[in-house]
Amino acid sequence: MDGAEDPVKKERVVEARARNISHNVRCTECGSQSIEDSQADIAILLRKLIRDEIRDGKSDNEIYKKLGEEYGETVLYAPKFDLQTAGLWLSPILAAGVAGGMWAYKKHRQKTNVHIMALNLVRGVPLTPREKETMLDVLTPPPPEGASFWWRRLRLTTHCTSCLCLLNHSTSYSCLKFLCPFSVFSHKNPNSFLSSQRCFFSSVSGKNVTMELVKAVAIKGTASPGSIAIRSDQKSYSYHQLISSSLKISSLLCNADTKNFDVTIESKHLGGARVGIVAKPSAEFVAGVLGTWFSGGVAVPLALSYPEAELLHVMNDSDVAVILSTEDHQELLKAVADKAAAQLSLIPPILSIYDHEDTRNEPIEISNKINGNDAALIIYTSGTTGKPKGVVHTHTGVLAQVQMLTDAWGYTSSDQFLHFDLNFFIHVHGLFNALFAPLYAGSTVEFMPKFSVRGIWQRWRESYPKDGSKAGDAVTVFTGVPTMYTRLIQGYEAMDPESKAASASAAKQLRLMMCGSSALPLPVMQQWESITGHRLLERYGMTEFVMALSNPLTGERKGGTVGKPLPGVQAKILAEDGSSEVEVGELCIKSPSLFREYWKLPEVTKESFIDGGFFKTGDAARVNEDGYYVILGRTNADIMKVGGYKLSALEIEAVLLEHPAISECCVLGLPDKDYGEAVCAIVVPDAEVKRKREEDLKPALTLEELTMWAKEKLAPYKLPTRLLLWESLPRNAMGKVNKKELKKKLADDKQ
Numbered sequence: 001m002d003g004a005e006d007p008v009k010k011e012r013v014v015e016a017r018a019r020n021i022s023h024n025v026r027c028t029e030c031g032s033q034s035i036e037d038s039q040a041d042i043a044i045l046l047r048k049l050i051r052d053e054i055r056d057g058k059s060d061n062e063i064y065k066k067l068g069e070e071y072g073e074t075v076l077y078a079p080k081f082d083l084q085t086a087g088l089w090l091s092p093i094l095a096a097g098v099a100g101g102m103w104a105y106k107k108h109r110q111k112t113n114v115h116i117m118a119l120n121l122v123r124g125v126p127l128t129p130r131e132k133e134t135m136l137d138v139l140t141p142p143p144p145e146g147a148s149f150w151w152r153r154l155r156l157t158t159h160c161t162s163c164l165c166l167l168n169h170s171t172s173y174s175c176l177k178f179l180c181p182f183s184v185f186s187h188k189n190p191n192s193f194l195s196s197q198r199c200f201f202s203s204v205s206g207k208n209v210t211m212e213l214v215k216a217v218a219i220k221g222t223a224s225p226g227s228i229a230i231r232s233d234q235k236s237y238s239y240h241q242l243i244s245s246s247l248k249i250s251s252l253l254c255n256a257d258t259k260n261f262d263v264t265i266e267s268k269h270l271g272g273a274r275v276g277i278v279a280k281p282s283a284e285f286v287a288g289v290l291g292t293w294f295s296g297g298v299a300v301p302l303a304l305s306y307p308e309a310e311l312l313h314v315m316n317d318s319d320v321a322v323i324l325s326t327e328d329h330q331e332l333l334k335a336v337a338d339k340a341a342a343q344l345s346l347i348p349p350i351l352s353i354y355d356h357e358d359t360r361n362e363p364i365e366i367s368n369k370i371n372g373n374d375a376a377l378i379i380y381t382s383g384t385t386g387k388p389k390g391v392v393h394t395h396t397g398v399l400a401q402v403q404m405l406t407d408a409w410g411y412t413s414s415d416q417f418l419h420f421d422l423n424f425f426i427h428v429h430g431l432f433n434a435l436f437a438p439l440y441a442g443s444t445v446e447f448m449p450k451f452s453v454r455g456i457w458q459r460w461r462e463s464y465p466k467d468g469s470k471a472g473d474a475v476t477v478f479t480g481v482p483t484m485y486t487r488l489i490q491g492y493e494a495m496d497p498e499s500k501a502a503s504a505s506a507a508k509q510l511r512l513m514m515c516g517s518s519a520l521p522l523p524v525m526q527q528w529e530s531i532t533g534h535r536l537l538e539r540y541g542m543t544e545f546v547m548a549l550s551n552p553l554t555g556e557r558k559g560g561t562v563g564k565p566l567p568g569v570q571a572k573i574l575a576e577d578g579s580s581e582v583e584v585g586e587l588c589i590k591s592p593s594l595f596r597e598y599w600k601l602p603e604v605t606k607e608s609f610i611d612g613g614f615f616k617t618g619d620a621a622r623v624n625e626d627g628y629y630v631i632l633g634r635t636n637a638d639i640m641k642v643g644g645y646k647l648s649a650l651e652i653e654a655v656l657l658e659h660p661a662i663s664e665c666c667v668l669g670l671p672d673k674d675y676g677e678a679v680c681a682i683v684v685p686d687a688e689v690k691r692k693r694e695e696d697l698k699p700a701l702t703l704e705e706l707t708m709w710a711k712e713k714l715a716p717y718k719l720p721t722r723l724l725l726w727e728s729l730p731r732n733a734m735g736k737v738n739k740k741e742l743k744k745k746l747a748d749d750k751q
Helices: 002-023 041-055 060-070 083-109 114-123 129-139 147-167 169-179 190-196 198-205 212-223 239-254 283-294 308-317 327-339 395-409 428-441 453-463 482-493 497-508 522-532 602-607 649-656 687-695 703-710 739-750
Strands: 025-027 074-076 228-232 235-238 274-278 298-301 320-325 343-346 375-380 390-394 416-419 444-447 477-480 512-515 537-542 546-550 570-574 584-590 614-623 629-634 639-642 645-648 662-672 676-685 722-725
Touching: 002 025, 002 041, 002 060, 041 060, 041 212, 212 239, 212 283, 212 395, 212 428, 228 239, 228 283, 235 239, 239 283, 239 320, 274 283, 283 298, 283 320, 308 320, 308 327, 320 327, 327 343, 375 395, 375 428, 390 395, 395 428, 395 546, 416 428, 428 444, 428 477, 428 537, 428 546, 453 482, 453 497, 482 497, 482 522, 482 662, 497 522, 512 522, 570 614, 584 629, 629 639, 629 649, 639 662, 639 676, 645 649, 649 662, 649 676, 649 703, 662 739, 676 687, 703 722
Parallel strands: 228 444, 274 298, 274 320, 298 375, 320 343, 416 444, 416 477, 477 512, 512 537, 676 722
Antiparallel strands: 025 074, 228 235, 375 390, 537 546, 570 584, 584 614, 614 629, 639 645, 662 676
């Protein structure tokens, strides 16, 4: 228990020191009394730099010296705090609190949520169009009406001040500026005022909140040129080299053939043109995404595993103007680019840390024409419920998500992530959880050429040798899908006793292991915990909002659940008609990282939302007695209607996977004339059990055996009435079974 608390205690010390230093640093660029009080871009990045320096063991004086020498805009000042200052600061806050409380109570009676919106503004949570309109209406001054006009002005001002003061102690200085009646309400155009108040209202205007991920990578490359960002193909690439290569790609894009999109050499801006990126998980892919953003383009990740027809569909649907790729895929993509009327450009080779090219003095320019609400990414859905749709994520949404994940899962510059998978970058699990958020935190991301059970166990043993030491490039975080953990368990069981001991000991020393993308069978979770000591952290996300629910980093992780809403996320469960909240129904999510639209599908986009800005996930869910969310499956594929009962296929699958003869299974409902649907179980038998049964000339499993075993665990109407034994289950790149398509195929075969 003490070992688990040490990192938490250390992080608290880091935060306390960082706040103290930040309070004593004044940034002339953003105009704040101290960078701790400011939400300006430079202040956010300086605070992150201070935390990284503390984690690297630097003293306060060393950090002050570095800030003074390397950032000319920043100077130190000696803060003074006497009775006069205390009176000046505290009196308006007390007055504001009383007046604000009265005002808030009145507004609450009118069923408004201005105080909640103020909280969201402070946290950087984007407002919905309706919330923006409400906030602007509140802040727009009424016509002068004598004394009553000044009273209303003061009352509105003090309410905003009290909300901000109570919600965030670091806003005190800026709140004093709000108390002046000639600040907020002297602006004839409230939109102009909101845009200027970057500390609090950046989410209203959408301005100047973009490119923070790129800036975080850039400042890491400038402050610590040797820090490793990416490891792949036995090579290491620093943050500095990543940014340098991104600038070259940006220049390449801005000087490309302009017939495909609206760009001029002078503007250095692509104007939202779509750039397809096709490369294996590598530094080249990452530089391609960052370079696209540098130049104002929209990144469209494309999978190497796509057949040509599907690749063309995505490229034509997204109107890709340029394809970025590497030399090893040039021949394949040249023909595809011609068919899609797109230009093929090769990503320049990136120098590894061992190569020599001094580019540290290269200027880093980020387009000022990019708006936070501009598209940053178009990611295509996996198509488990129909034809893949292009999901548009904005720069604001990307930033909100990486900040959310970094805080929730404790990502730091000391972390090293281990990843693999040819299709790593075409889904949000790979892009956000395992790339964008780690880079934002200053971590290192290591790519393996492919998923290899032997390779992963070996890499962990290399990270934590038997002598108890820790390698300099030790892996600290691992994330995967349930199928991967099943394979890793099988690989572990095939080891000799000595290798088992070394592997289990090494795995125990990783900081964090996560699982997602599909339901994690409880037996797999329990077996993995018995081997490695890690209770896998399950979370829930979708292409449309990335991550929304998660089990806690510290605290109880409940098997079979996906935890609770992440900070800033709202979730509710609605009835089928969406009219009321129910115990079991469709999960609806509202999040600052929610997508902007389905590409070129305005009607589908509109139908996917309900009042209040909540997105309909299409997943059935319930909340258990502890407030943890349980996903029951897709409402159109995992929910079966059998004899008047609504059954969850995932619940039945979880039980069947406990059977010793079953390695994998998929449950779905097939048409039945008597009961509406019949429960069908598709089973992949355990290899060893199958071999032994075949020696006795018996099938690996029979329906009678399965139902006899399951009747003590499942209600009679939940028992499978049909059993299919398959060699494997058809899965997509995310390890999911397309049940809708499989159900249709089996129903057609039955006819």
